[in-house]
Amino acid sequence: MSQFLLSLFSGIFIGGAAGFLGSLMLPKRMSLVAGPLGHLALPGIALALIYGFDISLGAFPLVILGIILIWLFERRTKLPTEALTAVVFATGVAIAFFFLPIEQAEAALVGDISSIQLNDAIFSVILCIIIFFVVEKIYSKMSLINISEDLAKSQKINVGKYNLVYLLLIALIVALGVKVVGGLLTAAIVAIPAVTSRNLAKNLAQYKFLALSFGILSSALGIFLSQLTSLPAGPLIIVSSAFLFLISIILKK
Secondary structure, eight states: OOOHHHHHHHHHHHHHHHHHHHHHHTTOGGGGGGHHHHTHHHHHHHHHHHHTTTTTHHHHHHHHHHHHHHHHHHHHHHHOOHHHHHHEEEEEEEHHHHOOGGGHHHHHHHHOOOGHHHHHHOOOOHHHHHHHHHHHHHHHHHHHHHHHHHHHHHHOHHHHHHEEEOOOOOOOOHHHHHHHTTTSSSHHHHHHHHHHHHHSSHHHHHHHHHHHHHHHHHHHHHHHHHHHHSOOOOHHHHHHHHHHHHHHHHOOO
């Protein structure tokens, strides 16, 4: 029971932070970027599984490296972020398959929140709280940048700096997300709560709050169902989130 509560508590914080950040990523059309970055984390996850340390700690340096490369390539080439992400993540996935232990591939691909330890849970919760406050701090400026970078520059906003902070936040949530849903499904915990919220929200405040709430609710439902059925929590979280999305379509006016 204590392990279940630890998993539930960690999953709720990670799901909520992912949904909240996803509400900022959706208008920028970057919700799916979290998926390739999750794949990019696979080499780090593989190293973590081989040497027995937390998979988020293994994923984070690789995702940060990928984010910095994408940011530098974008400034250098002016190519779309999603195109550069595809280049970087494909390279990461190819490298991962050189040394990813096949017997431990499931934890890397679909996550394993049920085995999280106390220290890892505390670390994850602290990071989620930091993510939430930083996202709230930059939300208005990033929203203006999403509308028009030229307009943001006219308001003396350092677009390059805020874009880098924004990408680092995505890297953090991806590194935490692989613990919950693995490297394959990270885009879903970011994107689905945001689009569910978009269906129901009537203003920006509701949109942010509902995205956070649906992220929390889908994570809690998935972990509860995993406890009842002994199925992996990661896919159940995504299925729960998709179910909430379908309900939002029915309720949408």
